[in-house]
Amino acid sequence: MSVQHFIPQTYTPQAFHRQAHEALDDPQIRANFRRAMDGLITKRRDVFSDWDLEALRELGANIRLRALAKLPDLLEQLEANCQANGIRVHWAENGEAACRIIRELCEARGAKSVIKGKSMVSEEMHLNAHLEEAGIEALESDLGEYLVQLNEQTPSHIIMPAIHLNTDEISEILHDKTGTERTRDVDYMTAAARAQLRERFMAADVGISGVNFAVAETGTLCLVENEGNGRMTTTVPPVHIAVTGIEKVVEHLRDVPPLYALLTRSATGQHVTTYFNMISSPRKPGEHDGPEEVHLVLVDNGRSGIYQDNELLDTLRCIRCGACMNHCPVYTRVGGHTYGTTYPGPIGKILMPHMLGLEATKDLPTASSLCGACGEVCPVKIPIPDLLVRLRKESVGEGRGNVPGAGVKRSRKELLAWKGWQWLATHPAAWRGSTVIAGKLRALTPAKLGPWTEYRTAPKPAKVSLHALVKAHREELAGEGRS
Amino acid sequence: MSVKLYPPKPEKVYFFGTCLIDMFYPQAGLDGIRLLEREGIEVVFPDDQTCCGQAAYTSGYHDEARAVAAAQLDLFPDSWPIIVPSGSCGGMMRTHYPQLFAGTPREAQARDIAERIYELTEFLVHVCHVKFADKGEPQKVAMHTSCSARREMGLAETGPALLAQLGQVELVEQVRAAECCGFGGTFAVRHPEISAAMVEDKTQAIEAAGAEHFVTSDCGCLMNIAGRFEHQKKAVRGEHIASYLWRRTS
Numbered sequence: 029m030s031v032q033h034f035i036p037q038t039y040t041p042q043a044f045h046r047q048a049h050e051a052l053d054d055p056q057i058r059a060n061f062r063r064a065m066d067g068l069i070t071k072r073r074d075v076f077s078d079w080d081l082e083a084l085r086e087l088g089a090n091i092r093l094r095a096l097a098k099l100p101d102l103l104e105q106l107e108a109n110c111q112a113n114g115i116r117v118h119w120a121e122n123g124e125a126a127c128r129i130i131r132e133l134c135e136a137r138g139a140k141s142v143i144k145g146k147s148m149v150s151e152e153m154h155l156n157a158h159l160e161e162a163g164i165e166a167l168e169s170d171l172g173e174y175l176v177q178l179n180e181q182t183p184s185h186i187i188m189p190a191i192h193l194n195t196d197e198i199s200e201i202l203h204d205k206t207g208t209e210r211t212r213d214v215d216y217m218t219a220a221a222r223a224q225l226r227e228r229f230m231a232a233d234v235g236i237s238g239v240n241f242a243v244a245e246t247g248t249l250c251l252v253e254n255e256g257n258g259r260m261t262t263t264v265p266p267v268h269i270a271v272t273g274i275e276k277v278v279e280h281l282r283d284v285p286p287l288y289a290l291l292t293r294s295a296t297g298q299h300v301t302t303y304f305n306m307i308s309s310p311r312k313p314g315e316h317d318g319p320e321e322v323h324l325v326l327v328d329n330g331r332s333g334i335y336q337d338n339e340l341l342d343t344l345r346c347i348r349c350g351a352c353m354n355h356c357p358v359y360t361r362v363g364g365h366t367y368g369t370t371y372p373g374p375i376g377k378i379l380m381p382h383m384l385g386l387e388a389t390k391d392l393p394t395a396s397s398l399c400g401a402c403g404e405v406c407p408v409k410i411p412i413p414d415l416l417v418r419l420r421k422e423s424v425g426e427g428r429g430n431v432p433g434a435g436v437k438r439s440r441k442e443l444l445a446w447k448g449w450q451w452l453a454t455h456p457a458a459w460r461g462s463t464v465i466a467g468k469l470r471a472l473t474p475a476k477l478g479p480w481t482e483y484r485t486a487p488k489p490a491k492v493s494l495h496a497l498v499k500a501h502r503e504e505l506a507g508e509g510r511s
Numbered sequence: 512m513s514v515k516l517y518p519p520k521p522e523k524v525y526f527f528g529t530c531l532i533d534m535f536y537p538q539a540g541l542d543g544i545r546l547l548e549r550e551g552i553e554v555v556f557p558d559d560q561t562c563c564g565q566a567a568y569t570s571g572y573h574d575e576a577r578a579v580a581a582a583q584l585d586l587f588p589d590s591w592p593i594i595v596p597s598g599s600c601g602g603m604m605r606t607h608y609p610q611l612f613a614g615t616p617r618e619a620q621a622r623d624i625a626e627r628i629y630e631l632t633e634f635l636v637h638v639c640h641v642k643f644a645d646k647g648e649p650q651k652v653a654m655h656t657s658c659s660a661r662r663e664m665g666l667a668e669t670g671p672a673l674l675a676q677l678g679q680v681e682l683v684e685q686v687r688a689a690e691c692c693g694f695g696g697t698f699a700v701r702h703p704e705i706s707a708a709m710v711e712d713k714t715q716a717i718e719a720a721g722a723e724h725f726v727t728s729d730c731g732c733l734m735n736i737a738g739r740f741e742h743q744k745k746a747v748r749g750e751h752i753a754s755y756l757w758r759r760t761s
Binding site: 052396397401420422427437443446452453459463482486492494 | 528530532533535536537538540541544556558559560561562564566568570572573574575579582610658661662663689690693694695696697698702705706710711735737738739
């Protein structure tokens with residue numbers, strides 16, 4: 029059996045067009061994503077069916093907005109309360125700094141082996157590669173992440189990292205890399221991976237996890253997961269390092285239940301996840317388990333830049349549920365790797381330009397029909413289409429200029445075309461004249477109009493415009509009036 | 512979700528035809544006007560109208576979009592409703608005009624216009640309370656509601672509600688009816704392969720639903736979906752819902 033997706037590949041946002049083309053031509057990718065996204069859409073719809081979803085989204089949005097409005101204060105409060113609980117807090121301006129902090133924490137314990145729970149922030153800063161360079165082996169313990177790591181890939185979805193793989197492909201990867209039998213028996217494969225990981229949990233020197241909600245008033249780190257690997261990662265090794273973006277903070281403990289309700293339902297259509305961890309301190313004297321040290325690494329990595337802009341700020345409301353991806357007609361067709369960025373799909377399109385700059389990501393904000401499906405399902409009501417338009421505006425140099433790479437798509441030719449259109453559309457007589465001319469020359473309309481006509485017939489201007497039809501219609505009505 | 516309150520049926524309305532209709536589908540505009548006139552409403556079509564500016568707006572060219580939008584603002588001096596036979600142009604004028612002119616001297620005027628914008632099917636259902644008598648042959652029809660009509664204007668129901676009044680028409684629903692057809696204005700030009708994959712799925716879904724014909728309330732979607740059907744030499748044809756309604760009831 030040959031499975032072609034095994035070849036490790038490097039994806040970049042600069043190659044978005046080529047990668048999209050390849051994904052669209054790959055029936056396996058198309059089928060895997062369509063099937064998975066259809067399933068997730070249905071599950072989400074069903075699980076929200078007996079909720080007042082609009083009210084809950086409004087609440088979720090307001091909780092996030094309140095947290096962001098107080099962000100600097102809440103971060104200080106979080107730090108103080110974590111420290112009081114015995115959790116050591118570290119600040120990282122960017123991914124590099126975060127990697128260095130984590131490496132140094134590992135080195136201080138003489139750690140050689142790290143076990144990781146799922147953390148997109150760690151993907152964002154390429155933590156595994158950094159640790160490997162320092163001779164520290166980092167193993168992913170989320171099943172999807174584990175598969176992706178075995179296959180030398182990156183996650184294709186923020187919640188379901190291996191969603192691009194089907195059962196046969198997974199069987200092949202496990203067989204190749206870990207020597208399991210080739211099978212379609214999902215239970216066998218899960219059990220095999222579980223057994224492999226179990227040993228590693230026991231032997232790991234450090235556990236690294238992400239954070240879903242960091243509660244400022246109590247200094248509690250909340251971790252949402254289904255596999256128990258998060259609990260193992262945060263309790264078995266002697267050191268637990270939690271790493272998260274600075275925007276993940278919420279003010280009160282009571283803010284968590286509504287966000288959790290929105291998160292699990294929006295993400296996977298679950299009422300609750302199998303595990304919900306609340307980490308509030310290292311092992312206390314007399315306790316039998318838990319890590320000796322707990323660290324929290326708070327990562328900025330471009331977020332405080334986003335925070336400065338009162339429109340773009342909404343990007344930081346995100347609770348990383350992935351619903352925008354699941355409902356995106358573009359993501360569904362091209363899959364997650366095509367974007368070439370840590371966060372794919374709609375949230376990636378509005379977040380990655382701040383992290384990588386608009387030069388590298390210039391094709392992302394335009395890769396949307398602005399259909400609004402993402403904004404419609406976002407549990408915290410991020411106006412994603414508006415933010416995409418805002419980034420387009422920044423790209424062509426008509427924005428506020430505060431996104432890195434602003435103006436990268438400024439083109440004299442394109443601007444001239446829009447200026448020409450503007451002149452015509454602000455000179456009504458000329459506009460009417462142009463429709464008359466277009467109507468007369470309709471026979472000359474080219475049958476080939478670039479990429480449009482590779483898939484569609486070219487539209488032809490009508491013989492007479494609506495302006496002309498209305499004029500004739502008025503005369504007709506006047507005639508009827510006279511008779 | 513806020514509840515939109517509709518006014519009683521007015522004596523007069525303005526009609527904003529949209530540039531796509533003006534240039535490519537003028538009959539749809541005229542049919543929309545006739546549907547309104549048949550309800551006893553005088554329809555005023557300001558001759559100096561051109562384009563709502565949406566394509567420039569969504570492309571990020573907001574200075575140019577604002578200049579073009581500003582040229583439309585003065586065309587509706589009286590307080591009558593403004594009827595737009597398009598969810599996307601209607602959404603632009605209702606939702607984005609206030610944003611586009613925020614903080615400018617014309618903000619109040621833009622807000623006033625925005626509040627008077629009605630998409631055609633919305634107006635026929637909620638303000639005119641039309642009652643149709645179908646005079647056409649039996650036909651299976653699919654409706655594609657544009658994303659902007661559906662999500663930006665919240666009008667997923669008005670088109671189908673009008674079609675449901677046509678006794679001989681069987682409204683069939685394509686799978687993933689709420690999914691975008693892939694037009695998206697300049698999206699179709701900037702990302703043609705992705706757009707093509709989307710419209711391909713849309714035409715397949717409409718055909719698989721058994722539709723002999725499809726209607727839509729947006730000419731962007733119409734151009735895209737009908738263009739794809741034609742390119743494949745399929746029998747299914749489409750038209751603007753205004754033309755379909757007028758043709759079957761006049």
